[in-house]
Amino acid sequence: MHTILPFLLAMIAVIVLLNMWAAKLKIAYPILLVVGGLLISFIPGLPTVKINPDLIFFIFLPPLLFEAAWSISFKEMRKWWRIIGSFAFLVVFFTALSVALVTNYFIPGFTIALGFLLGGIVSPPDAVSTGAIMKFVKIPKSTAAILEGESLLNDASSLIIFRFAMVAVGTGQFVWQEATLSFLWMVIGGAAIGLLLAWIFVQAHKRLPTDAPSDIALTLIEPYFMYWIAEQVHSSGVMAVVCGGLFMSARRLIFLNSASRIRGYSVWESFVFILNGIVFLIIGLELPEIVDGLRSKGIPLSTAIGYGVLVTVILILARIISSYAAMIATLIFRPSVAPRAGSTRARLMMPLLLGWTGMRGVVSLAAALAIPVTLDSGAAFPHRNLILFITFVVILLTLLVQGLTLPYFIKRIRFFDVIFSEEAEDVARQKMKQGLKQHVYEVLKTKYDNELNGHVGIERILKQWEERAKASDDSWMNEQTKGIFVELLESQRQYLSELNKDPSINEDIIRQQLYQIDLEEERLKVI
The missing domain is CATH 1.20.1530.20 (Na+/H+ antiporter like fold)
Known part of the structure; x- marks a missing residue:
């Protein structure tokens, strides 16, 4: 040994x-x-x-x-x-x-x-x-x-x-x-x-x-x-x-x-x-x-x-x-x-x-x-x-x-x-991200329309998907906004699962984005 x-x-x-x-x-x-x-x-x-x-x-x-x-x-x-x-x-x-x-x-x-x-x-x-x-x-x-x-x-x-x-x-x-x-x-x-x-x-x-x-x-x-x-x-x-x-x-x-x-x-x-x-x-x-x-x-x-x-x-x-x-x-x-x-x-x-x-x-x-x-x-x-x-x-x-x-x-x-006239990977990725941002925005407007006005946390969540900006402090992320954020992440997973049924979308791109969502959820746990 x-x-x-x-x-x-x-x-x-x-x-x-x-x-x-x-x-x-x-x-x-x-x-x-x-x-x-x-x-x-x-x-x-x-x-x-x-x-x-x-x-x-x-x-x-x-x-x-x-x-x-x-x-x-x-x-x-x-x-x-x-x-x-x-x-x-x-x-x-x-x-x-x-x-x-x-x-x-x-x-x-x-x-x-x-x-x-x-x-x-x-x-x-x-x-x-x-x-x-x-x-x-x-x-x-x-x-x-x-x-x-x-x-x-x-x-x-x-x-x-x-x-x-x-x-x-x-x-x-x-x-x-x-x-x-x-x-x-x-x-x-x-x-x-x-x-x-x-x-x-x-x-x-x-x-x-x-x-x-x-x-x-x-x-x-x-x-x-x-x-x-x-x-x-x-x-x-x-x-x-x-x-x-x-x-x-x-x-x-x-x-x-x-x-x-x-x-x-x-x-x-x-x-x-x-x-x-x-x-x-x-x-x-x-x-x-x-x-x-x-x-x-x-x-x-x-x-x-x-x-x-x-x-x-x-x-x-x-x-x-x-x-x-x-x-x-x-x-x-x-x-x-x-x-x-x-x-x-x-x-x-x-x-x-x-x-x-x-x-x-x-x-x-x-x-x-x-x-x-x-x-x-x-x-x-x-x-x-x-x-x-x-x-x-x-x-x-x-x-x-x-x-x-x-x-x-x-x-x-x-x-x-010259083989396979497929959608370019960067174009497919851009298409996926654009659809994902639109999906998040529609979920926020549909489910949390009343909370959007005047609530700093909800507004920053929305801005997160538009500009991917980080706030200077974490005071805005209370339990309510954290719960909404987690719900949005799960909603994104469901959206990507449906999007994956599109034969023109490379599944590797979907998996990469799902991995980023997992990282985002883990980051929330330490805020």
Whole structure:
């Protein structure tokens, strides 16, 4: 314990330093974390990083998926659900099938079941890597929504493939009828369990006398409950966490007060950052041990690298082909829902961009590390070290090649200048604020018309929304005016919730304004 604890603290310090360096270099921090972990692994005397394969999913996945479900725009997911669904399920299966066929043909002793196992591991793009890269380039909200929604759901589909492939490798057989029923139960049952537990958690937050610390503590353990209970009944814990997280996210204004939302945002942001950082560092730290395992099996390092490059190329090509197939199918069968583009060139380039955003990361590593060392029979798991090494090469190459070139391609080609004729963000924000001020004024005139004349506090409330001026003292804010002010803030939340139904308004702008309202309410508590 005295050896591991300083090492873990040092890992967190390295994560923070590399993140600051990545921000200065304007590159995605997962890239530096993987490379940093690889370099650190060569330092002699470091303790070996080992994680129980049975716990790797349970430790990292539930909070990461839960936070992603809270961050995504459900409105945009509903709008682009066809494209998101096709990428999250059909493209993942097509990618896993492509990897299975190619590896079965080129890698000696690699069965179709092992190929599907590897395909399930490396098929899902990583949301963290994509999100980190998108911070440095400006893309339309629809494209961001497609990428975020896909990364949220494809984890579930890829891990379902992973689970079925594990059964096939262990038993040597695969029954399609049983697999189909099991797949339906995993998807439908997992979603139902997640929604049921989320409803129970929402009621608990609403009815129990919780405060901000207890609310935040509950949200930290809730994704683990969803995942664990779903897995106990052999359903999909990933689907449970995703569906439960989306349900609770849509109702955050109902069961969490302003203090819980503000403080919870900071806690979760730091918590998820540390978890992601540890996983990406582990990717680099694990490599020397994986290489030793390859050598013990007599597999040359150059050969293993060649397999990793081959699988990476297959992943990129499969995703690009799938992107163009999805575009063609949409234009043929549902042209009304196809994304609008300013030119034919822009329309043709869009699938290429989606195909080039397939960086791999956390989920792929977690799945690879979750492969048991031995089968139930006690025999060594076939090609485990090779699968781990190929996964590492895929993660490293996609992060370095696609991750470093994606911002350059977007800025250089500049096809986003003509894609999607959407309302500019600053115009949308101005429209929202103007409507909000008008709404506040109408509420004041309607409900407090008699109090407006001659009451200094009420007049200053009105002036607050017109000029955002601060009074020189706080004597005007008595209990009556404070109550009116809080009521106005709640009225603004209701107005913004209704405004969010407008498809032309970016939900991120709505959430930013809601956060400002929460800050305003917290400020009132100290006056």
